[in-house]
Amino acid sequence: MLKIDLSKFKNEFTEYTELRAQENRTTNISLVNGNVMGNSTTAKSGVSARVNKNGNWGFASNPVISDDAIEKVILAATENAAFLGTKQSKGKKEFSSRPHVSENAFYTTQTKTDQKAKIGFLKKIDDYIADKYSDLTSRTLIISGLEMEKNTITSDGSVSYSMVPKYHIYTILNKAVDGENFEIFKAFGDRGQFEDVFTDPALLFPGIDEAYRHLVNKTNGVFANAGMKDVVMDAKLAGILAHEAIGHTTEADLVQGGSVAGELLNKEIASPLVSLVDFANTYNGETCPVPVYIDDEGVKAEDQVIIDKGILKGYMHNKETAKHFGHGLTGNARAFDFSDEPLVRMRNTAIIPGTSKLSEMIASIGDGYYLMQSSNGQADATSEFMFGITLGYEIKNGKLGKAIKDTTISGVAVDVLKSVTMVSDDMDWDCTGMCGKKQPMPVGMGGPAIKCKVNIGGK
Amino acid sequence: MGNREILDKCIAEFKTRGMDKSKVMLNDSEVRELYFNNGEISMFRTTFNTSLQLTAIKDNKKGASSINKTDPASIDKAITDTVSLAESSNPEEANEISEFQPAEEFESGVMEADNDKMYDRMKEFLDYVRTAFPKTQLREGGVSYHKNNMILKNSNGVDFASTTGYYQFHAMFSSKEGEKTSSFNYTYKLMKGLDEPFINAVNLKTLLEHSADEINARAFDQKFVGDIIITPECMESMIGPVLSHLGDYPHITGSSLFKGKLGQKIASDKLTIRSTPVSDDFPIKTFISGDGYKNEDVTVIENGVLKSNLLTLFGSRKTKQERSKTDGSNLSIDGGDISLNDLIKNTKKGILLSRFSGGHPNDNGDFSGIAKNSYYIEDGEVKYPVKEIMVTGNLIGMINNIEDISKEITDFGYYKFPWMKVSGITISGK
Numbered sequence: 001m002l003k004i005d006l007s008k009f010k011n012e013f014t015e016y017t018e019l020r021a022q023e024n025r026t027t028n029i030s031l032v033n034g035n036v037m038g039n040s041t042t043a044k045s046g047v048s049a050r051v052n053k054n055g056n057w058g059f060a061s062n063p064v065i066s067d068d069a070i071e072k073v074i075l076a077a078t079e080n081a082a083f084l085g086t087k088q089s090k091g092k093k094e095f096s097s098r099p100h101v102s103e104n105a106f107y108t109t110q111t112k113t114d115q116k117a118k119i120g121f122l123k124k125i126d127d128y129i130a131d132k133y134s135d136l137t138s139r140t141l142i143i144s145g146l147e148m149e150k151n152t153i154t155s156d157g158s159v160s161y162s163m164v165p166k167y168h169i170y171t172i173l174n175k176a177v178d179g180e181n182f183e184i185f186k187a188f189g190d191r192g193q194f195e196d197v198f199t200d201p202a203l204l205f206p207g208i209d210e211a212y213r214h215l216v217n218k219t220n221g222v223f224a225n226a227g228m229k230d231v232v233m234d235a236k237l238a239g240i241l242a243h244e245a246i247g248h249t250t251e252a253d254l255v256q257g258g259s260v261a262g263e264l265l266n267k268e269i270a271s272p273l274v275s276l277v278d279f280a281n282t283y284n285g286e287t288c289p290v291p292v293y294i295d296d297e298g299v300k301a302e303d304q305v306i307i308d309k310g311i312l313k314g315y316m317h318n319k320e321t322a323k324h325f326g327h328g329l330t331g332n333a334r335a336f337d338f339s340d341e342p343l344v345r346m347r348n349t350a351i352i353p354g355t356s357k358l359s360e361m362i363a364s365i366g367d368g369y370y371l372m373q374s375s376n377g378q379a380d381a382t383s384e385f386m387f388g389i390t391l392g393y394e395i396k397n398g399k400l401g402k403a404i405k406d407t408t409i410s411g412v413a414v415d416v417l418k419s420v421t422m423v424s425d426d427m428d429w430d431c432t433g434m435c436g437k438k439q440p441m442p443v444g445m446g447g448p449a450i451k452c453k454v455n456i457g458g459k
Numbered sequence: 460m461g462n463r464e465i466l467d468k469c470i471a472e473f474k475t476r477g478m479d480k481s482k483v484m485l486n487d488s489e490v491r492e493l494y495f496n497n498g499e500i501s502m503f504r505t506t507f508n509t510s511l512q513l514t515a516i517k518d519n520k521k522g523a524s525s526i527n528k529t530d531p532a533s534i535d536k537a538i539t540d541t542v543s544l545a546e547s548s549n550p551e552e553a554n555e556i557s558e559f560q561p562a563e564e565f566e567s568g569v570m571e572a573d574n575d576k577m578y579d580r581m582k583e584f585l586d587y588v589r590t591a592f593p594k595t596q597l598r599e600g601g602v603s604y605h606k607n608n609m610i611l612k613n614s615n616g617v618d619f620a621s622t623t624g625y626y627q628f629h630a631m632f633s634s635k636e637g638e639k640t641s642s643f644n645y646t647y648k649l650m651k652g653l654d655e656p657f658i659n660a661v662n663l664k665t666l667l668e669h670s671a672d673e674i675n676a677r678a679f680d681q682k683f684v685g686d687i688i689i690t691p692e693c694m695e696s697m698i699g700p701v702l703s704h705l706g707d708y709p710h711i712t713g714s715s716l717f718k719g720k721l722g723q724k725i726a727s728d729k730l731t732i733r734s735t736p737v738s739d740d741f742p743i744k745t746f747i748s749g750d751g752y753k754n755e756d757v758t759v760i761e762n763g764v765l766k767s768n769l770l771t772l773f774g775s776r777k778t779k780q781e782r783s784k785t786d787g788s789n790l791s792i793d794g795g796d797i798s799l800n801d802l803i804k805n806t807k808k809g810i811l812l813s814r815f816s817g818g819h820p821n822d823n824g825d826f827s828g829i830a831k832n833s834y835y836i837e838d839g840e841v842k843y844p845v846k847e848i849m850v851t852g853n854l855i856g857m858i859n860n861i862e863d864i865s866k867e868i869t870d871f872g873y874y875k876f877p878w879m880k881v882s883g884i885t886i887s888g889k
Contacts, residue, residue: 032711036549037773040523041540046508057502063509063527080503087578088500115522116547138712174714174822181714181822226682226827226849226887256497257598258635339490339506378816381598381633381643384847386829388818406821410829410849438599457817457827457849459885 055090100300158298224458238447248379252321270417289431289444301331348444354423557751649872686809707774795864824854
């Protein structure tokens with residue numbers, strides 16, 4: 001645990017200053033065909049300061065956390081801002097502020113599981129797969145854990161301490177048929193330390209069985225017919241749609257940099273069935289996958305409505321972009337490592353559920369696809385997004401047909417969201433992956449199933 | 460205590476605690492970065508870090524941990540954790556450390572950052588773009604200086620040290636006119652020094668010209684099988700997935716597209732790929748591999764024949780194949796004997812593929828993705844920038860259907876890539 005009282009260093013602040021002491025801890029265990037291939041932990045901690053002097057930012061960090069090192073880091077960041085000041089003057093910047101004091105640490109209250117027990121947990125899952133599915137060519141199981149612990153104080157009065165962990169087990173099953181290789185990926189996990197997320201290996205077996213069934217279907221899969229198609233995106237995909245299609249395009253630093261969203265505020269950009277919110281920490285009374293109570297600029301984090309019934313209502317901000325646009329603060333400034341500066345990042349971005357049933361949505365399509373699982377994705381200033389599809393099925397005359405081979409879907413966010421005609425009444429949250437934007441960052445994504453039109457790759 | 464003494468003490472401590480073998484690596488790094496945001500220099504950043512990586516093996520069971528501290532208490536805890544990890548693991552015969560090699564020290568690159576020159580070059584670039592490309596917005600980027608001091612030792616007596624320093628420039632940009640925006644694009648370059656203006660780096664001027672042009676990118680409703688000309692900027696995203704099949708994981712799981720193909724023809728005879736980590740042709744050298752060997756320059760694919768996999772010590776022992784003598788860094792593709800102009804002139808119908816935004820290829824090498832910052836080619840002429848175009852193909856098909864490779868090569872400092880024309884790609888519009 002890295003809980004530090006940084007308040008005594010506030011006397012060292014001579015300009016607008018953020019001071020952060022942070023530790024990121026990771027756990028990685030990988031089992032390939034029952035053999036331990038990776039068994040490692042990392043701990044990376046240090047202190048950083050960011051100073052704004054006459055409009056110029058200075059940043060400095062050091063891995064040593066001591067009174068002397070912290071004082072030197074504050075001084076170095078101040079000198080770095082001053083160095084830029086000798087070259088250019090931008091005038092003093094007065095930022096809006098929403099200071100807050102909070103403490104939110106998601107430490108488990110269970111007895112800690114040591115690495116040997118974690119390997120044993122993974123081995124039980126592997127034994128289950130090896131016994132039941134002997135036709136697999138390979139099986140890979142990975143435990144991946146990340147714990148981010150932060151202490152922050154700012155010159156405008158915020159004090160925060162947080163520890164947000166996430167643990168996942170990734171399962172990759174491979175099967176070869178007639179010399180062709182097929183793969184299915186299944187992730188289990190959530191916010192929390194290992195002990196809170198994984199209690200019994202047997203609870204994962206139904207998910208493994210389902211993944212194997214899809215893998216067998218993929219071995220008889222067909223290429224998608226390339227082009228613009230009607231699709232139902234499963235709830236598991238709506239989150240990545242929210243993240244890639246609209247989320248990145250409405251990060252205010254990208255808007256300032258020229259993204260199309262700059263011209264669309266208060267305009268209709270989606271079907272009235274679509275509402276999209278970047279939740280700070282709580283949805284429907286439940287804690288979100290990646291809760292942010294105070295961001296790394298010391299701003300009390302609040303939910304930001306991006307789309308309300310099809311109308312673009314706002315952007316996600318740091319202090320500088322909020323000042324630029326004359327908007328209120330949202331609390332979206334987040335840094336990954338102690339040595340990283342805060343950037344505008346999403347927190348828990350979700351499409352709000354509607355009223356349709358998934359079965360009705362599939363039944364409503366004559367010729368299209370049901371897309372169930374995605375891999376990587378990418379956004380663009382134009383709002384043209386893409387993401388990889390690793391599991392999907394044909395829909396023929398309202399019924400599911402053959403599985404499709406891995407492919408990619410794309411679209412222009414506004415066109416795709418305007419084409420939404422049905423939104424399901426369920427909701428799926430996920431924090432499996434990491435968002436990449438100069439720094440990696442854990443984010444939450446959520447949503448219901450969506451019926452829309454997208455461009456699908458294939459033959 | 461000096462860094463070498465710290466590592467010697469770690470190795471001795473692992474022995475005392477009953478470990479059979481150990482490897483320890485200490486890296487001190489320094490980064491100085493001038494960052495620009497929306498066309499203005501906004502931040503100067505100096506960061507220092509330390510990475511101590513510990514690996515121990517007992518009865519073929521391995522544990523590894525990494526911390527960024529070197530005080531005695533932190534090191535003692537990390538050693539305890541590593542021993543515990545090794546003892547909790549399962550035996551694996553492929554776990555091993557590199558054998559004894561004579562001690563060596565290496566140095567490459569620039570050893571001291573010039574903050575003032577970094578600023579001057581950055582400002583010169585931003586001013587130039589503001590004037591020459593008024594529709595183009597430099598979204599973010601910067602110039603940074605990176606210095607690394609690394610020592611790697613193991614219980615077999617391996618003792619390597621290297622000091623490297625280099626500058627890196629990167630820029631991300633898009634263009635805007637009225638309500639219309641172009642797709643973002645970006646480029647990077649690693650450099651030994653700051654002698655050249657950044658605008659002369661790689662194909663930056665062309666990319667910026669194209670960015671403004673791409674404001675008016677057009678969609679089309681055609682679907683055809685045609686050619687793609689992969690630009691140097693796009694090459695890593697197309698060739699990278701091919702080379703990933705030469706690594707440990709696909710060989711261990713048996714899913715590699717090139718399993719058992721060493722010494723055999725796997726690609727067009729026009730394709731030669733090299734990994735030259737210690738070549739003077741690159742500004743930064745990677746002298747030592749992560750598993751504790753002195754790197755060597757290697758031809759990976761020569762005239763279409765697979766000459767080397769990219770297996771680590773672990774991967775080679777696990778799959779009973781030869782260990783690669785390179786860690787895969789400093790990649791280059793040999794140029795051909797045709798000019799880029801002629802490459803385009805000889806293209807009947809296709810896409811100049813400047814950026815590929817796609818899903819990971821599946822195990823059989825099938826890929827699909829959007830052609831970003833790309834142009835439609837017809838009857839030997841680059842016609843117009845395109846948008847919402849999907850390209851679909853197969854990695855094996857791609858490297859076997861290479862029609863030609865340009866003689867012009869772009870030097871990114873960590874890659875040297877030409878333009879490459881490939882046939883048989885499905886290209887589909889909306």
